[in-house]
Amino acid sequence: MAGRLKQAGLKVTAPRIAALGALAGPGHRTAEAVFSAVTSELPKTSLQAVYGVLAALVDAGLARKIDPAGSPALYETRVGDNHHHRICLNCHAVEDVDCAVGESPCLTPSNMDGFAVQLAEVTFWGTCAACQAASTAAASA
């Protein structure tokens, strides 16, 4: 964990190690969730420090930030692959989606019209399986 920070050119500090720990594993966490995880280990850590740490991690390429409309930003440590997200309009659950078609299906023309594309963000909005089940159950009740 510390090594990863060092490699990225970041100073190794306790809040950063704790934040990386909190983000480890699959899934997506809000800044608030990372803050709770970090403070359970390092109670004096401030929320602002967590925002700073997360920004540093994103800058360094150790984390990725996604910012779904209408929800707080989420952070994940799955970086480097061109993967996307699907978000349930009902329960706001976020799940990863691999790029299915071809290699980088979404980055299509990397330069259209003089515009230099650096990142293509794809978000699928819809209804997750659980919420579909719940709503058909409610309808038939």
Added chain:
Amino acid sequence: MAGRLKQAGLKVTAPRIAALGALAGPGHRTAEAVFSAVTSELPKTSLQAVYGVLAALVDAGLARKIDPAGSPALYETRVGDNHHHRICLNCHAVEDVDCAVGESPCLTPSNMDGFAVQLAEVTFWGTCAACQAASTAAASA
């Protein structure tokens, strides 16, 4: 304008007509921009009313809302086609991008894994032609 509202099942009110007028034509407007346009015509209109109007228009399918990370939400009246956006990381300019590949390239599997996709949102982040020109000019100065 009024007919469009009526067709959509909305009551025809002055703020709604003015807001539709403010959104007419190409481009994207913030709620604040719509508010200024509306108040120049109807000075007593409140900002909250504009938010209400915009929400109603989006609900009725007469407008579309996009919510770029780090900027206020934008509204446009180009609806019904599956078009996307490119946003300059530097100047935050937003432009429309037609779906280039195939018919609905981005809606790929409309049902993956039990997840019912209702909308695929694609955003290209990068540097617009103007900002590229400006930055190379600055570099060579």
Added chain:
DNA sequence: ACAGTTGTTTTGAATAACTCAAAACAACTG
């Protein structure tokens, strides 16, 4: 044209999620 109903707008306030800045402090360098 008019009263009633339903939905809209005003008014007033509140909130979530961040962001900014200055000072105290801690990691890494040599």
Added chain:
DNA sequence: CAGTTGTTTTGAGTTATTCAAAACAACTGT
């Protein structure tokens, strides 16, 4: 171990938006 650079704390502030209650206006049927 001293110095430099970058991080974290402390404290405050902001933007974009939402909520709620009351006043009001558009459409419906007569």
